[in-house]
Every structure is written in structure tokens, then in C-alpha cells.
Amino acid sequence: MNALPRLYLVRHGETEWSAAGRHTGRTDVPLTAKGEDAARKLAARLAGVPFARVWTSPAVRARRTCELAGFGPAAQVDNDLWEWDYGEYEGFRQADIRARRPTWVVFRDGAAGGETPAQVAARADKVIARARLIDGDVLIFSHGHFSRVLGARWIGLGPDAGRLLFLSTAAVCILGYDHDKTEPVIRLWNDVGHLEG
Numbered sequence: 001m002n003a004l005p006r007l008y009l010v011r012h013g014e015t016e017w018s019a020a021g022r023h024t025g026r027t028d029v030p031l032t033a034k035g036e037d038a039a040r041k042l043a044a045r046l047a048g049v050p051f052a053r054v055w056t057s058p059a060v061r062a063r064r065t066c067e068l069a070g071f072g073p074a075a076q077v078d079n080d081l082w083e084w085d086y087g088e089y090e091g092f093r094q095a096d097i098r099a100r101r102p103t104w105v106v107f108r109d110g111a112a113g114g115e116t117p118a119q120v121a122a123r124a125d126k127v128i129a130r131a132r133l134i135d136g137d138v139l140i141f142s143h144g145h146f147s148r149v150l151g152a153r154w155i156g157l158g159p160d161a162g163r164l165l166f167l168s169t170a171a172v173c174i175l176g177y178d179h180d181k182t183e184p185v186i187r188l189w190n191d192v193g194h195l196e197g
């Protein structure tokens with residue numbers, strides 16, 4: 001294969017909790033009607049890309065997004081793609097958490113009773129290592145905070161850099177390389193053009 005492979009990273013569609021800004025780690029919240037519509041629009045956005053592998057988080061919101069985008073039959077469930085385990089902060093909004101911990105940032109401080117940034121980064125690193133072994137493009141359906149850490153880790157930054165990478169629901173990101181595989185780059189981030197108009 002002549003072209004350098006790319007990793008397409010898709011955040012799941014909207015859920016009631018994501019729309020309300022509630023931290024949704026391991027709670028299996030389904031897509032809203034709007035989330036399902038956005039997932040269907042991903043089909044046209046991703047059409048024509050010959051993916052060598054398709055991986056999805058086990059969460060129903062990610063698997064349903066994958067199915068509605070047309071990749072369900074090809075997808076393999078990957079437990080490393082779960083969202084951050086928020087522990088005691090599950091279901092809480094940032095304002096609720098900051099009422100207790102005013103300077104809290106998940107990418108730096110992690111979640112009480114849940115995962116640390118280093119633990120999430122280790123999962124992201126495992127996904128990246130597997131993706132880099134594939135001869136061809138890889139498509140991943142995952143979650144907001146986890147995907148932001150994965151994007152940061154792809155380019156060699158710490159998990160705290162994920163705070164700088166805003167990510168909308170049903171957004172498409174492309175991770176790839178510049179001149180060769182020693183130069184990983186973010187080629188596209190938070191593309192939601194397929195949801196407009």
C-alpha cells in the first residue's frame with residue numbers, strides 16, 4: 001500500500017446525558033432520535049473509504065452509531081474503547097463536580113473512584129499500537145473524553161492535552177502521518193460538516 005494509513009475516529013451520536021452535559025462513562029445510555037439521525041449521516045461522510053478494520057466501544061451508544069453509519073457487520077468490539085470510567089462522578093455535570101472541587105479537570109485530575117489520566121492514556125496507547133500494525137485505514141467508534149486522550153497520545157502528548165481538543169457528538173477526526181510513520185499528525189479534528197444543512 002503506497003498511501004500512509006489513517007485512523008478515522010468517530011464520537012458516538014447524541015444521548016440524553018451528552019446533551020445535558022452529564023459525564024457518561026460506563027452507564028449504557030442509548031442515542032436520542034437526533035443522535036440516531038446524526039449517525040445515519042455518517043454513512044455518506046465515510047462512504048468510499050476502504051477500511052481495513054472497524055472497531056467500536058462496547059457501549060450501546062457507540063455500537064448503535066456504528067450500525068447506523070453502515071459498519072455494524074464489519075465491526076469488532078474493543079473493550080479498550082470504553083469511555084473514561086468516571087467513578088463517583090458518573091452522571092454529574094462539570095458544574096456539580098466543581099462545586100466540590102473548584103479547579104477539577106478530568107484530563108489532569110481523573111475521577112474519584114474511577115480512572116486516572118494515566119490509566120486512560122494506557123488504554124489509548126494500546127489502541128494506537130494495534131492500529132499502527134494494520135496495513136490500511138482503521139475506523140473507530142468511541143467516546144468524547146477517551147477520543148480526546150487518544151488524539152493527544154497519537155501525536156505524543158500527555159493525556160492532559162486532551163483538554164485542548166474539543167469534540168462534538170457524531171464528529172469525525174482523522175489521525176495520520178506527515179511524511180512517514182515517524183511523523184504522526186492530526187489531519188482533521190471535530191469535523192461535523194456532514195451534520196450541517
